Amino acid sequence: xxxxxxxxxxxxxxxxxxxxxxxxxxxxxxxxxxxxxxxxxxxxxxxxxxxxxxxxxxxxxxxxxxxxxxxxxxxxxxxxxxxxxxxxxxxxxxxxxxxxxxxxxxxxxxxxxxxxxxxxxxxxxxxxxxxxxxxxxxxxxxxxxxxxxxxxxxxxxxxxxxxxxxxxxxxxxx
Amino acid sequence: xxxxxxxxxxxxxxxxxxxxxxxxxxxxxxxxxxxxxxxxxxxxxxxxxxxxxxxxxxxxxxxxxxxxxxxxxxxxxxxxxxxxxxxxxxxxxxxxxxxxxxxxxxxxxxxxxxxxxxxxxxxxxxxxxxxxxxxxxxxxxxxxxxxxxxxxxxxxxxxxxxxxxxxxxxxxxx
Numbered sequence: 001x002x003x004x005x006x007x008x009x010x011x012x013x014x015x016x017x018x019x020x021x022x023x024x025x026x027x028x029x030x031x032x033x034x035x036x037x038x039x040x041x042x043x044x045x046x047x048x049x050x051x052x053x054x055x056x057x058x059x060x061x062x063x064x065x066x067x068x069x070x071x072x073x074x075x076x077x078x079x080x081x082x083x084x085x086x087x088x089x090x091x092x093x094x095x096x097x098x099x100x101x102x103x104x105x106x107x108x109x110x111x112x113x114x115x116x117x118x119x120x121x122x123x124x125x126x127x128x129x130x131x132x133x134x135x136x137x138x139x140x141x142x143x144x145x146x147x148x149x150x151x152x153x154x155x156x157x158x159x160x161x162x163x164x165x166x167x168x169x170x171x172x173x174x
Numbered sequence: 175x176x177x178x179x180x181x182x183x184x185x186x187x188x189x190x191x192x193x194x195x196x197x198x199x200x201x202x203x204x205x206x207x208x209x210x211x212x213x214x215x216x217x218x219x220x221x222x223x224x225x226x227x228x229x230x231x232x233x234x235x236x237x238x239x240x241x242x243x244x245x246x247x248x249x250x251x252x253x254x255x256x257x258x259x260x261x262x263x264x265x266x267x268x269x270x271x272x273x274x275x276x277x278x279x280x281x282x283x284x285x286x287x288x289x290x291x292x293x294x295x296x297x298x299x300x301x302x303x304x305x306x307x308x309x310x311x312x313x314x315x316x317x318x319x320x321x322x323x324x325x326x327x328x329x330x331x332x333x334x335x336x337x338x339x340x341x342x343x344x345x346x347x348x
Contacts, residue, residue, distance in 0.1 A: 005298070085298050091287045097271035113265045114295045120288025124179070124259050126300035126316060142300060 001083045004172070005117075005127035005143075006075065007134070008088040008100065010150040012108070013065040022055050036151035056093050063099035067107050070165030076110055078172055084111060085127060089137070091120035131168065135159060146171065175257045178346070179291075179301035179317075180249065181308070182262040182274065184324040186282070187239040196229050210325035230267050237273035241281050244339030250284055252346055258285060259301060263311070265294035305342065309333055320345065 009015035016033070023041060024031055027048065035044070042049035055061060075084060086108065090100055097118060104116055122130065123140035130137065131146045135156055138145030146168075147159040162168050183189035190207070197215055198205055201222070209218070216223035229235060249258060260282065264274055271292060278290055296304065297314035304311060305320045309330055312319030320342075321333040336342050 003298075085295075087298075089288075090292070091275075091290055094272070094275050094287070097275070097292070098268070101265075101268050101271070112294070113268070114263075114293075115298075116265055116294065117298055118264070118271070118292040120286070120290065121259075124177075124261075124289075124291055124300055126298055 001081070002129070003083040003085065003127040004078060004129045004131065005085045005087040005122075005125050007130070007132040007137070007148070008086060008104075009062075009065075010068075010133040011131055011148045012068050012071040012075070012086070013062070013103065014068055015062075015065055016150060018061070018065055019052075019055060023052060026051075033151050038152065038155045040152050057095055059095045060099055062093070062096045063103055065103065068165065070169075072107065074165040074169045075108065077169065079110065082172065083115075085115045085117055085125070086111065087117040087119060087122060087125050087127075087130070089120055089122065089134075090118035131162070175255070176303070177257040177259065177301040178252060178303045178305065179259045179261040179296075179299050181304070181306040181311070181322070182260060182278075183236075183239075184242075184307040185305055185322045186242050186245040186249070186260070187236070187277065188242055189236075189239055190324060192235075192239055193226075193229060197226060200225075207325050212326065212329045214326050231269055233269045234273055236267075236270045237277055239277065242339065244343075246281065248339040248343045249282065251343065253284065256346065257289075259289045259291055259299070260285065261291040261293060261296060261299050261301075261304070263294055263296065263308075264292035303346075305336070 020031060042052045078084060086104060088100060090096055122137040128143045129146055130141050130143060131148050133148045133150040133153055135147060135153060138159060145159050147153055147161045149161060149163045162171055194205060216226045252258060260278060262274060264270055296311040302317045303320055304315050304317060305322050307322045307324040307327055309321060309327060312333060319333050321327055321330060321335045323335060323337045336345055
């Protein structure tokens with residue numbers, strides 16, 4: 001059985017939406033996704049970068065992220081013919097462990113928690129595929145990297161790209 | 175650079191000592207390590223198995239485990255010629271995440287936390303070697319499993335065995 005490793009933030013959990021909303025509320029702005037095409041919020045607002053980055057240090061930040069549309073249905077379907085692991089770089093946000101675990105147990109209860117991986121450097125992942133929004137994780141990944149579209153990676157052309165979960169379904173079950 | 179994945183409990187952290195002490199104190203017994211040769215505490219005391227297993231659900235249980243003798247020195251030495259990852263089946267004890275992370279940051283500060291992995295099923299680990307006290311993790315591991323001696327695995331003869339960290343040093347740096 002082939003194995004698919006799947007990232008959390010911006011792939012199955014809508015990190016971006018909550019983060020941008022928090023910023024807009026706190027700074028009375030109305031930025032939208034396309035303002036972040038090819039960049040990051042902390043890069044276009046360097047004067048408050050520290051404050052923006054600190055949003056995610058709040059232990060509960062990751063607990064109530066919205067589920068990315070279609071991810072539950074497609075992963076459930078894929079799990080019949082592929083081995084599924086959720087692989088998240090949680091070590092970058094050590095305060096997030098419990099929130100991330102509880103979020104997965106709530107929204108992806110059909111997966112075994114023995115298939116959840118909290119790591120940092122994803123070259124440690126032994127899988128055939130890795131679906132991720134961060135191209136840096138593909139560099140030393142031994143399998144096939146699949147870039148899940150997010151504003152910050154919009155102009156990357158060096159990886160197989162999927163724009164949404166329907167395209168993931170097509171890629172694997174076509 | 176070859177990569178060594180290293181388990182925590184009973185390999186670099188003395189889980190067993192604290193667990194057995196707690197049992198002896200709570201039940202006014204004087205069990206010693208050799209009473210557990212080839213078995214587990216909850217197996218030889220089935221009438222209180224649930225209580226014994228619950229010790230580790232306490233969020234701070236893993237925070238003050240003693241460091242296994244020689245592990246810091248040898249891992250520091252190995253890290254010059256090998257890539258080191260700490261790979262622990264923390265998903266079996268979700269309450270333990272923070273304690274395990276803080277313990278590693280305290281005692282193995284010379285390792286990057288991006289090289290810490292909290293997982294369940296260790297077949298997800300992409301490494302050349304895995305040093306672990308639980309033979310079940312070697313079953314689908316793609317590299318070389320190295321069994322670190324612990325009372326419960328005393329009679330296993332089906333894996334390369336190291337009895338202590340000096341033997342780990344000899345194995346890799348001989």
